[in-house]
Every structure is written in C-alpha cells, then in structure tokens.
Amino acid sequence: MAYADLRAFITALERAGELRRIAAEVDPILEIAEITDRISKRG
Numbered sequence: 001m002a003y004a005d006l007r008a009f010i011t012a013l014e015r016a017g018e019l020r021r022i023a024a025e026v027d028p029i030l031e032i033a034e035i036t037d038r039i040s041k042r043g
Helices: 007-013 031-042
Strands: none
Touching: none
16 A cells, blocks of 8 residues: 555554554664564564
8 A cells, every 4th residue: 555655654554553652752773673673572
C-alpha cells in the first residue's frame, strides 16, 4: 500500500494499533536503538 506522505503512514500505523508512543524523553542515539530492539524481540 502506498501512502501520500509520512503523516499518512503514521496515521495508518496508529489506527492499526501498531504505533508505540514514548512519553519520556529519550536519547536518539542510544535509547531509541534499545527500545526498538526490545520491542522487535517481543514480537
């Protein structure tokens, strides 16, 4: 499926329940990679 832009893709993820929002501020270099790794391993 093609999306018009990034916003449309994010909206589709949100509607499908596939988007995780992180309320706390995180380090974009160290912590984002760790969060992504943990979530992908959970399945």
